[in-house]
Amino acid sequence: EPEVTQTPSHQVTQMGQEVILRCVPISNHLYFYWYRQILGQKVEFLVSFYNNEISEKSEIFDDQFSVERPDGSNFTLKIRSTKLEDSAMYFCASTGTGNSPLHFGNGTRLTVT
Amino acid sequence: GQSLEQPSEVTAVEGAIVQMNCTYQTSGFYGLSWYQQHDGGAPTFLSYNALDGLEETGRFSSFLSRSDSYGYLLLQELQMKDSASYFCAVIERNRDDKIIFGKGTRLHILP
Numbered sequence: 421e422p423e424v425t426q427t428p429s430h431q432v433t434q435m436g437q438e439v440i441l442r443c444v445p446i447s448n449h450l451y452f453y454w455y456r457q458i459l460g461q462k463v464e465f466l467v468s469f470y471n472n473e474i475s476e477k478s479e480i481f482d483d484q485f486s487v488e489r490p491d492g493s494n495f496t497l498k499i500r501s502t503k504l505e506d507s508a509m510y511f512c513a514s515t516g517t518g519n520s521p522l523h524f525g526n527g528t529r530l531t532v533t
Numbered sequence: 534g535q536s537l538e539q540p541s542e543v544t545a546v547e548g549a550i551v552q553m554n555c556t557y558q559t560s561g562f563y564g565l566s567w568y569q570q571h572d573g574g575a576p577t578f579l580s581y582n583a584l585d586g587l588e589e590t591g592r593f594s595s596f597l598s599r600s601d602s603y604g605y606l607l608l609q610e611l612q613m614k615d616s617a618s619y620f621c622a623v624i625e626r627n628r629d630d631k632i633i634f635g636k637g638t639r640l641h642i643l644p
Contacts, residue, residue, distance in 0.1 A: 453632070455634075461636070462620065462634055462635065462636040462637055463568075463570075463576060463620060463634040463637075464634070465631060465632065465633055465634070468631055475631075476631040511575060511576070521566065521578035521581065522566075522568075522576070522578065522622075522632060523578075524575035524576050524577070525575060526574070526575050527575055
């Protein structure tokens with residue numbers, strides 16, 4: 421069964437550094453998402469991406485965040501200058517249509533020190 | 534905006550039945566989904582309701598009442614492996630590019 425893959429599984433970075441989290445969505449999916457989950461808390465929506473542009477973003481997704489689909493397969497989340505409070509699990513998800521089930525990757529655990 | 538309310542924890546006994554509730558407020562509503570998440574894992578899809586009534590998939594059933602802005606997930610014949618967090622998620626009408634999750638219910642199962 422096709423799956424969403426994310427790399428790396430764990431990223432440690434120093435405060436103020438830039439990080440790029442990478443995702444390969446399921447190949448025939450059209451909608452792409454990033455979610456964040458702070459340990460023990462809920463899954464928080466960050467951004468959705470459709471037709472090569474951001475379609476929706478949350479208040480968490482400020483100017484420090486950006487997303488790109490640089491080629492036909494990868495979907496990246498960049499955090500320009502990481503803060504301690506950015507430490508969380510970041511999940512990428514994709515779906516074929518907007519009301520279809522979300523397929524999540526296994527996440528990248530980001531630790532900012 | 535949207536808000537979803539779920540009890541934070543529920544405890545049940547192996548072999549029993551458990552119901553986990555979700556109430557929501559949204560400016561538009563398209564459907565309600567349920568996801569399961571084991572510790573350290575990714576959320577996985579369980580069930581989806583767009584219309585009122587019960588959807589059954591094996592030991593899992595999900596119910597929706599649009600007039601009450603309420604849904605629940607029912608798990609039967611509980612097994613220890615069902616110990617996990619369960620999230621309801623709302624898809625907003627005409628905004629199906631934004632799916633918002635509740636805070637989740639942590640299900641503890643006792644032998």
